[in-house]
Amino acid sequence: CVGLLLKLRWRIPLLFTEHWTCYHETAQPQPTRFQQFFLRWIGKKADLIMPVSLDLAAAMQRFGMNAPMKVVPNVVDPLVFKPLEKRPHSVYRFVHISSLDPEQKNFHLLLRAFYQLKKQQAKVELHVISDGDYNVYAKLIKGFEFANSIHYHGRQDSAGVAAMLQFADALVLSSRFENLPCVLLEALSTGTPMISTQVGGVAELINDSNGILVASEDEQALLAAMIEIQQRQYVAQELHQVALQKYSPTAIAGLFLEAYQLVFNKDVA
Numbered sequence: 606c607v608g609l610l611l612k613l614r615w616r617i618p619l620l621f622t623e624h625w626t627c628y629h630e631t632a633q634p635q636p637t638r639f640q641q642f643f644l645r646w647i648g649k650k651a652d653l654i655m656p657v658s659l660d661l662a663a664a665m666q667r668f669g670m671n672a673p674m675k676v677v678p679n680v681v682d683p684l685v686f687k688p689l690e691k692r693p694h695s696v697y698r699f700v701h702i703s704s705l706d707p708e709q710k711n712f713h714l715l716l717r718a719f720y721q722l723k724k725q726q727a728k729v730e731l732h733v734i735s736d737g738d739y740n741v742y743a744k745l746i747k748g749f750e751f752a753n754s755i756h757y758h759g760r761q762d763s764a765g766v767a768a769m770l771q772f773a774d775a776l777v778l779s780s781r782f783e784n785l786p787c788v789l790l791e792a793l794s795t796g797t798p799m800i801s802t803q804v805g806g807v808a809e810l811i812n813d814s815n816g817i818l819v820a821s822e823d824e825q826a827l828l829a830a831m832i833e834i835q836q837r838q839y840v841a842q843e844l845h846q847v848a849l850q851k852y853s854p855t856a857i858a859g860l861f862l863e864a865y866q867l868v869f870n871k872d873v874a
Contacts (some may be wrong), residue, residue: 687767778801
């Protein structure tokens with residue numbers, strides 16, 4: 606609102622960046638009618654919209670946002686999220702980092718796949734970082750033998766998340782909808798390979814060089830990916846270099862500069 610007032614009063618160009626998943630038709634909850642009206646109105650007044658992924662840009666256009674768009678991804682701090690040499694260990698460590706929102710993050714899917722994995726492999730662990738309610742899941746798996754291999758670490762700051770990613774062998778996300786999750790950038794920057802459902806802008810980051818994509822809601826595909834990734838070899842420093850080139854503060858600052866130049870080089874009256 607402040608930005609819009611500044612534009613109307615002082616004719617200052619209005620740019621805004623967008624991360625919200627609400628523009629996706631499958632996302633829940635959907636914005637209210639008032640929110641939809643307000644978002645479209647702002648979209649008409651904006652000189653440039655900067656979604657964090659190409660997929661989000663397409664979703665916003667379908668939603669009715671017709672302003673010019675330039676994709677500017679999320680940013681990662683490579684000084685915090687950096688690769689560390691892993692000490693030899695006999696247990697393969699998966700990590701899941703999310704809010705545990707049952708509708709979006711679909712942690713139930715990962716639990717089912719991990720349960721199946723434990724039937725085949727004894728030496729695997731799942732570590733969970735979240736500021737969400739884990740008690741629901743703890744009650745669900747209480748009494749199952751595989752529950753002893755799931756470790757909940759609660760909410761962590763950036764240093765704690767980085768330490769867990771450096772400790773882990775692979776990150777796993779099982780979401781139903783996403784844009785460009787910051788945790789994927791953080792995993793990439795620590796040199797940690799990733800498994801994720803192919804939703805939103807995730808496929809714009811994950812490829813064969815750094816992980817495995819699986820279909821949403823596909824338990825067997827997720828299980829197969831958790832087995833396959835253990836056989837693959839990744840070079841942590843190579844993954845980190847990609848993060849530096851595409852998602853570091855310097856890289857993202859350059860994209861913002863391009864966006865400002867794009868707007869200021871045109872008539873914004």
